[in-house]
Amino acid sequence: MGKIMMFDVESNGLYGEGFAVGAVVSNVDFVGTCTIIERFELMADIEVTDNWVRKNVLQHLKDMPKVSSVKELRTKFYEFYMRNKEVCLIYSDCNYPVETNFLSAIVSDNESRCWDMPFPLMDCCNSSNINISRNDFFENEQKEKLRQHNPLDDAKASLYFLIHHNSCKHMIK
Numbered sequence: 001m002g003k004i005m006m007f008d009v010e011s012n013g014l015y016g017e018g019f020a021v022g023a024v025v026s027n028v029d030f031v032g033t034c035t036i037i038e039r040f041e042l043m044a045d046i047e048v049t050d051n052w053v054r055k056n057v058l059q060h061l062k063d064m065p066k067v068s069s070v071k072e073l074r075t076k077f078y079e080f081y082m083r084n085k086e087v088c089l090i091y092s093d094c095n096y097p098v099e100t101n102f103l104s105a106i107v108s109d110n111e112s113r114c115w116d117m118p119f120p121l122m123d124c125c126n127s128s129n130i131n132i133s134r135n136d137f138f139e140n141e142q143k144e145k146l147r148q149h150n151p152l153d154d155a156k157a158s159l160y161f162l163i164h165h166n167s168c169k170h171m172i173k
Contacts, residue, residue: 004028005081005088006124006159007040008151009102010057013050017070018102019043020061021077022152024159025084034163040080041065041152044073060147074106082116090118093158094125124162 007023020043026034043064048054067073081090092099100121107114146153 002028003037003084003088004034004091004159004162005084006091006093006155006162007077007081007099008092008154008158009098010043010053010061010149010151011098011101012046012048012053015097015101016050016053017046018098018105019046019048019070019073020057020064020151021073021102022150022155023077023080024152024155025088026159028163034159036156036159038080038084039152040077042067042073042076044068044070046070057149060150060153064150064152070105071109074102074109077102078106078113078116085116085118089122091122091124091158091162093123093154093161095121095123124158 003025005023005025007021009018010020011018021040023040024036025038026036028034041064043061043066045066045068048058067076103117103121107117146157148154
């Protein structure tokens with residue numbers, strides 16, 4: 001079938017700056033088997049000011065590798081993305097506003113990147129119930145515990161959900 005990249009971003013508030021990103025690249029076959037072949041996980045060492053993020057997200061990011069700035073984070077993700085963009089369908093889950101703002105910031109960092117961004121950016125949630133917990137779905141099927149609001153784990157759960165949830169299967173075949 002091909003490859004899918006699923007990425008997830010954590011931001012300093014719903015419309016705030018993205019400060020942590022996780023992504024997986026997976027081979028997917030026609031029967032829905034996926035094998036993760038590459039991972040990306042990184043966060044910027046910044047002060048998070050949003051109270052909801054401080055309470056609900058930061059505790060799940062303690063073990064993430066860090067860089068010193070959000071610009072460096074975006075550059076590192078851009079490099080990962082560029083290595084994979086020609087051979088992958090690019091997805092996120094509920095990509096507005098967090099993931100789309102993150103991609104926009106990557107372009108703002110360097111205008112020559114404007115034509116590199118995903119056209120289209122596929123959204124896993126377009127054909128599914130937004131209220132279905134991707135983590136619960138993954139954990140029930142895979143018997144692996146994920147950290148909620150950890151962008152790498154969220155990307156893994158969303159990828160699995162995309163490939164295995166009945167209402168999404170038509171999107172990847």
